[in-house]
Amino acid sequence: MDPLWVIFLKAFVMSVLLLGGFAYLTWYQRRLLGRFQHRLGPNRTGPFGLLQPIADAIKMIFKQDVTPTRADKFVFILAPGISVVFALVTFGAIPAGPANSFFGLDPWILDLDIGLLYVLATTSIGVYGIFLGGWAANSKYSLLGSLRSSAQIISYELGLGLSVLSVIMIAGTLNLREIVELNVWSVSPWLWPGLIVALFAFWISATAEVSNVPFDLPEAEQELVAGYITEYSSLKFALFFMAEYVGMINASAIIATLFLGGYKGPAFFDLLIPGMSEWPFIWLILKIVLLLGVFIWLQASLMRMRYDQLMRFGWVWLFEIALGAALLTGAVIAFVL
């Protein structure tokens, strides 16, 4: 356990890194989407366009900040804050390496026994940002957009919660670090079918949670102007996007932690350099970058679902698939092992 001031320092550094990560995620996304479409993407600002996020940030900061006259001012300002704070806070529970591996410090901020529950809870609270933002703007487009987005995110939380059940049952703990140390795939090959289905269901739910394509209805340019962010401008607008992109990083980190070995690298790297698979940060970051690449790949490939398709898919298919995975894993644990 680190002293309290070290924990605060780590939290501060993590926030800064995540916001930097958000900025460079936009760069990564635009470059990769460009390549998917035979384009180069932004490459003019600095080498490889690496200064593009900074230019975007400067532009965003100097935009006029409009607050609608009849908006509820306090909630209107509070909402983007809620979104971004709970997006950042979520990442605190994710371990980035074994204990004491980072120059004698623990490479995580919170080592909670209810880590997984905490992660699910904080991502859920992020919905309040969306809902309050849409409500406070006092615009029918914002309100409808926010209602729709909240309904989407709450619906897909079911799939999210049920698909992690398999992992929880196998690991027997909610502590994310212990889940990584156990490595759910190594327990028994009999559990693999359930885990694969769970991974699949979790992935789809997470895609809907972070409003990525094909579940990016919150953006809804065609029918609701821009959904819950219609009335937002300047930095408040940027904060909502920050929350969305940090949410994408969070989702990748959680998928990596629960299903893909988290901060551990492949064991055969230990043959090259002993202890390499235990190095902190690099493996988690590598996995996050790869998974973000898959999210962007989805963006390049799929189109947006209709709202009724989205709800039907969530409640009729995803819910049942996730439940099936949990039952399957439970049955294997109960009767085979």
Added chain:
Amino acid sequence: MSILNVAKGMGVTLSHLFKKPVTVQYPEEKAQIQARFRGRHHLLRHPDTGLEKCIGCSLCAAACPAYAIYVEAAENDPDDPTSAGERYASIYEINMLRCIFCGFCEEACPTGAVVLGHEFELADFRYDHFVYGKEDMLVGVKGSKWQRREAERKGGEVELGFQAGPRPELEGVDY
């Protein structure tokens, strides 16, 4: 949306990820222009005698849907003719801001004097810099007004940002 269709679609996009981008990095790389591209006008001369083809008939101005062309004709001096006909264009101006590059002037011209070339880099800073006179369009003048001013300032050659295929109507025009 069946799972198979999604997988198929994602396979397609993935295969495109590894293809070479088609982007032309324009100011550094030259744009490839088709031979029939319609850009800035050229006023041609007869290649053998060097006389201007334009006879100042104003048919191009009449055909112009954007009223971008202004022509004033004058009698040729029989001893030292400017054009091959009786009259020649003493003033020939095209307003490049009004011009829509439709090529009707080229179609209307009875002598094939005005031809739309390939130059498209016509951006400039003042209104009057967009009115191109004879001295800006006669064969042998290369580049837009701004490009020529810039080349003069730097003391170099006019550099055009494109490459184009040959076109028979543009005889004598050198890119």
